[in-house]
Amino acid sequence: MFAYIVRRVLQMIPTLFGVMLLVFVLFNVFGGDPSLVLAGKHLTAESLANIRAQLGLDKSQFAQFMIFVKQVLTLDFGTSWSTQQPVSDIIGSRIGPSLLLTGSMLVVDLLIAIPLAATVAYFRRGLTDRIVTICCTIAMSVSALVYIIAGQYWLAYKWGLFPVSGWGNSAFHNLWYYVPLPMLMGLMVSLGPDIRFYRSFFVEELSNDYVRTARAKGLSERVVMLKHVLRNALIPVVTTVMMSLPYLLIGALVLETFFSIPGMGNAVVLAVNNSDFPIIKAITVYIALATMVFNLLADLIYKLIDPRVQLK
């Protein structure tokens, strides 16, 4: 087990290096010269040269890459080009709202999708199954944008059931007041595919031989489903959930933009709009790192819940 963890951590290094290389090539090589943007209105040859020196743009590409690597290792990405705030501060303040929104969305999604998927799989091939599947498909087909625009317009603006946008100061207040509408919109988008996805896990398990044995033992369909099948189907479900955890950090980009929630996703969109590279680079690297760590955690948890797995 220990050997496995060590080997995985060692494997993360080339991947992280690859991500850094990707980010560097994208932004430093293709991204164009930011000094013009930063100089702004006070464009003189002198200020340009100053900015260049400050950002290290007067050095070779290789040297710049080493600077970037150092930034990653010391977790210091400098300051934002648009707001002049330290990048780490910005990121630090924005993780909370993102997690609050996507975290609560994940919990509610699971609470609804899993039982519904199990029920539908139980009645598979029947009328219920077909109807629910088609409803999910139709729900999936409407663009998230439409849900959000329509939802915001009718539920918040016209009928005043929820605030149109915004964010508060206390986590509790946010959870009760600001989160529900974006969460509802997010669920409209995610429930459809999730129900279908989890349903397929259940259906696949139901076609296994051990289900036949369970029935031959005289167990009722209910027990077969809730005890034997569920326990097995949970394995891919847990794996999927674990793998989606890193995405919680990035927040729901579109939701945050619409509802003016000061989260990571919002930060990314603003940064891209402003060509604020330090923020984009930092967020990309952090998220990549988090993804790798969560993947490792997912594999370890997988080992815990599936006795067949042997980590080598």
Next chain:
Amino acid sequence: MSQQETLLSIRNLNVRFKQEDAEPFHALKGINLDIPKNTTVALVGESGSGKSVTSMAIMQLLPAMQTLIDPASQILFEGRNLLELEGAELRRLRGKDIAMIFQEPMSSLNPVFTVGDQIVETLMLHAKLSRSAAAKRALELLIEVGLPDPEKKIKAYPHELSGGQQQRVMIAIAIACEPKLLIADEPTTALDVTIQKQILELIAKLQARRGMSVLFITHDLGLVGEFADKVVVMRHGEIRESDDVKQIFENPQDAYTKALLACRPQLDHRPLRLPVIDDFMKPGGYVSAGERQRGYSGDDEIVLDVQGLAKSFDIRHGLFGKKQFHAVKNVSFKLARGKTLGIVGESGSGKTTVGLTLVRLHQATGGKALFEGKDLLAMSPKEFHAYKRRIQIIFQNPYASLNPRFTVEQILSEPMMLHGIGNNPAERRKMAQDLLDRVGLPARSLLKYPHEFSGGQRQRIAIARCLTMKPEVLICDESVSALDVSVQAQVLNLLQDLQDEFKLSYLFISHDLAVVKHISDQVLVMNKGEVVEQGNADAIYRQPQESYTKRLLDSIPQGWTGGAPVLA
């Protein structure tokens, strides 16, 4: 032996399965079957005979959506018609009065629960024991079924046990609540022959001790002679013959039964050609054509000389290390022209690896294979390409060895194209047609796709594919193991005819000792990668020298031994 009271009575069972594109498939055509109390009934048939369908129908385990059971059908058990049971009554029956074990123990056990939990579950459900009482009883059951190290194994997960051990666990679950009838659906088909013998002995012992009836389903008639009381032979959804075991073996009435008994290769004689079903079904019956002698003679031309063949696989071990798994260690033999060398062993013996290494589908880690003086294993891939057509291989799984998207014509012309045989497509098509005829398939098969053929027919196509290149050596890697007994006989006869006509040399790899004895001149016995014994076929089977060989030969089902109790 059998008492007059009937435990289960099947009357006019008529089952059809809905099909996508055609009329419902008539699986059981109104069969009648009686299972007396305290008796072992063997239900024998080849694939498609309906034997499994019969057993699954008893406990209503057939897929509800596709199954059509005639309302006039009845399955009477203790006065009730089982086909009319539903809900709680049906569930009470399952596992308590009637229990079932299946063919693939690995997938039939739930992988995420321990072995002990799965036995306890049944006990708590039907015997209404408390968890601790059930746990104690589960341990007793595991001891009774002979599971080694039961205190430890009771907490193990299914994948941690071997195939034979898993099947013992399944048996423990089945007998836990003292069923009156145990249905065993091909329980030993997936197991090695030595393990098979142990499981059969176990079932017979339990049957005698508990006085329960056993419905034993199998495709192997030879298997049942040692412990069945009554034998029922099925074909195409009908019962051909049903009688005491003594009658079936000594005085079979039905032509199909006779054919089934005869077309299995025997250990004590070797007919010139194996009898096939057709031989028995035509008027006049089967007439034996004489015996065939086999063995290497002193002046045989040696076509393939293998010396010290070795193959190891690397397995990851520890943090950075590798361990070696030696699949084949130091195997040497000589293959004579026009003769057959059989390699026999259980699973994991390395016999298949030998075959794959010789055609260079695996890279050998040591040794030589001399063909016309040149070492096949040492050549560069380009050099070897010219030799590919001369040494060919037929695989075990007929359902996977033909490309599903190719027509038969494409399958047969490809090797010809690759080796420059035939000058144009028309010539190649003619050659393909000739070969199809040679292997007994009609010319219009050229336009068909593999899925339109049965297993035996696909093997013929595979053989034809090899023949397009006019090889000298043919490696048959378990090539008949996946086929029904009667089809196996046909394919073995075909292989023999081809050897007689073209002087082909065969390397015949199989786990089936009787088949190997029938077709081989020389036999190599392998165990765990090494050659245990080697010599002329008759000599080895008559007087095995090594203990492993003796153990292997002992495990072969003896068939009917005249009523003398073979199993305790």
Next chain:
Amino acid sequence: MTSTVQAAPAMNSTPEVHRGFWALGWRRLKRDKIAMVSLMVVGAFLAIAIAGWFNIIGDGWRKEVAVPYAPPSWLAQSADETLPPAEEEAGARSDAPIVTMTEAEDPIGKELAIARQNMGKYASVETPLRESLPFGGDLRGRDVIVKTIKGTSTSVFVGIFGALFTLLLGTVLGAISGYFGGKVDDFLNWFYSVFTSVPDMLLLLSFAAVAGRGIKTIIIVMALTSWTGTYRLVRAEYLKLKNREFVQAASAIGASDTRRIFVHILPNISHLLLVQFSLLTVALIKYEAILSFLGFGVGVTQVSLGSMLAEAPAELVQGVWWQMVAVTIAMSLLVTAFSLLVDGLRDAFDPKANK
């Protein structure tokens, strides 16, 4: 000579029609009514899209044929009631003279006199702006229906070609990786893990940030970020099939690696690639909408379903809903039909998967 006794499994008694894999699947698909309806809907959309690419229809979407925010004809209200009074173009049709010089003082007096004489001779074709359109107009008075057609055409174009490139990239890399294994596989796996460590939207936006806008750009950007799913699928299939007996048999016969990859294995996964292509098209159409909405997708002079949705929030506040509804209907219909078609394809070519 032995004869074939063993009957072939449940063969149709119909005369010699030999159905290959695709023919069998097609028959199964035809039996699925929902899938067939979806197929026709998708086909209709494709036809519209192709017509749009070649500018057979939808070409005149830029023409401002109506007053701003013209309502749909089937609504009772006219433009006048919806909007604040239209501003008149500065100095357009006012008859009141602004200039108060006499002709003699006027420096261009002579030319103006000549022009006034010639005024009646030239007819200018100026069609009056319409008050309402079949499904309404947008901010600039452009016909929503024409715009929707052109927008759908663009979105479908982006979706299909993006999916094509993604499929190509993912399949080639996946095949090489799965078939050859070893160091090539290690390297491509590293490449794959780098790309999958970054969430989709983030990667898309990062690429978009440096690449800019435009149809060609987002096709390339989406291909560069979405290839990973196809790669994983194709690699797994090649790993699995490489060791199947029929591929080993091909090797034993003497088929080269190239032949095995393309002639033997590839046809056996073609149905999976078809499903993957459809899934990708749907996904990319949805992504394009979001990208264009956020301002990173198609260029300013182009229209797509996403860019049309971008105008929706502002319109809704003013009570103008017809453009959003048109886009929603078009996009939902297309994506629903496509998704149902994918389900049908999966069932038709791999029927065991859903029992």
